Amino acid sequence: MADNSAHVAGIGNAIVDVLVHADDLLLHKLGLTKGVMTLIDAAQAEAIYAQLPPGIECSGGSAANTIVGVAALGGRAAYMGKVKDDQLGQVFRHDIRNAGVTFDTKPATDGTSTARCFVLVTPDAQRTMLTYLGSCVEFGPADVDAAVVAKAAVTYLEGYLYDPPLAKEAFLLAAATAHDAGKQVSLSLSDPFCVDRHRAAFLDLVSGHVDILFANEAELCSLYRTESFDDAIRQVRGHCRIAAVTRGELGSVVIADEDIHVIGADAVEAVIDTTGAGDLYAAGFLYGLTHDRDLPTCAMLGGLAAGEIISHFGARPERPLKDLARAKLGSHIIETV
């Protein structure tokens, strides 16, 4: 019988991205801080959309991007998140399922629409995000498929889940279910402002409830309220089994028990849009980890997936990650399924 347990089960806010090109003037006009995610309500979403240039719509959502990346590398992947049964919800469901991901969360049939994130990409390739959570606020513990979580090698949870209140409960249930089954729990800190909103909870999660932590430099520094990266590294050491911290063009640092691995990033020919870089780093890393690769290899897989995503507009892979990984790191790196 085929093994249908997921290598990685992801839970997150199911979101459709609206990607637009923007300049600094527009960010200023909208009062936005570059590089971060701001939550907006329905009325704000309408008012802001009216001021945005034409865009393209593309399935997104932080954990969903990660899970699609795991599937693109050939891993078995499952996702839980709440869309509405509207047109954008259908787009989200189509895209994630046809990327090879198991996605069976029941869509909301009434209430607000599928979540949207306006992603403003500036010429410096930075992205600034405005998220209308929509039907994500309906996601709760009843939507956690315990059978899937209990069988998954890693359950991956995005920090953004702490924004909608019911999702936080779902988060805690999923983490407990995974640990009860002897499986691992992974958390992404998501965004420095998100860390700000939920610092106490995240500190508690990181010390004892999370096996694999993903963060970028700004998020980790925000978590420990320090401006020193070395200080942040020192503080996270020993709190969770593995912490993988990304540093943009500097690559990443992996802290695991006594070891610290520093892995450089490959030069990317042209950085077009950094949306999804952290999500895809986690995808490559988790593919490696759930296929028993050593930590530096996990980090290299992460860097490779992140490098693909920042070379084009949007946070879902455009080129076959499997082939890229084989070409770059050797054909043994990806399992033949």
Add this chain to the structure above:
Amino acid sequence: MADNSAHVAGIGNAIVDVLVHADDLLLHKLGLTKGVMTLIDAAQAEAIYAQLPPGIECSGGSAANTIVGVAALGGRAAYMGKVKDDQLGQVFRHDIRNAGVTFDTKPATDGTSTARCFVLVTPDAQRTMLTYLGSCVEFGPADVDAAVVAKAAVTYLEGYLYDPPLAKEAFLLAAATAHDAGKQVSLSLSDPFCVDRHRAAFLDLVSGHVDILFANEAELCSLYRTESFDDAIRQVRGHCRIAAVTRGELGSVVIADEDIHVIGADAVEAVIDTTGAGDLYAAGFLYGLTHDRDLPTCAMLGGLAAGEIISHFGARPERPLKDLARAKLGSHIIETV
């Protein structure tokens, strides 16, 4: 008082594109002929979507792409076409309005959804299209804004309008309104199969009712049922005031009374997706024509806009066409508004 008459008023099927990467195997599996547009119904749309890989959504529609191109070059542009008041309809409306186009057609409030076109882009950069007309079938003569048409220098009509029955009536009304006001009518032949479906009507239009004809080589040959391009050119001569015929990497040929202008195409670094090439050629050409540029310059503007669109995924411009035109053809080429 500012002149608010449009340089170009476009009427067409208002469509949201679903762009996916595809290979020849998928085209074969779906029984599709590469490079053409096939009409599908709602059930087929659902069945086919289920077989497509993840995609991105982007406002499209042949005439709408052209009109957005005219606006991007700085022309005053108006559009008429029927979306539904659903999420994709809102996306369409947002994108065309925020591209600077006047768009006031009332959306349909019941009936089928906003039209979708699945655009399958193969590695050879060819696009193969499947169109579900949705609410476009609701577009009729009552949706033609006679005041806008009567004031527009050129009314641009896509041949695809002959597919939904009421739209054909709207087409004829708009053409008559434009001519009664002493303005010009332009037709795009749209697609060789579309020409096949409506050859008699298109032949009648071209001989006497159309001032400016746009076609590619295959469409013009289909119109006159000939395999010889020279024969097709010979036949179209004298039928309409101007015929602009595109030939892909060979550039274009403009036939105007006694003159034939042959204009080469610039090399495009990497052709990614030919979707919208003809639409944007028409945009550049019509911008030039409505700003009293000579015909070779109109053709060069067309080639420039087409060159931009084929250098990326999707049929709406990504780079500022005004700046490209000024850089390439001289700053005098684009009016300072």
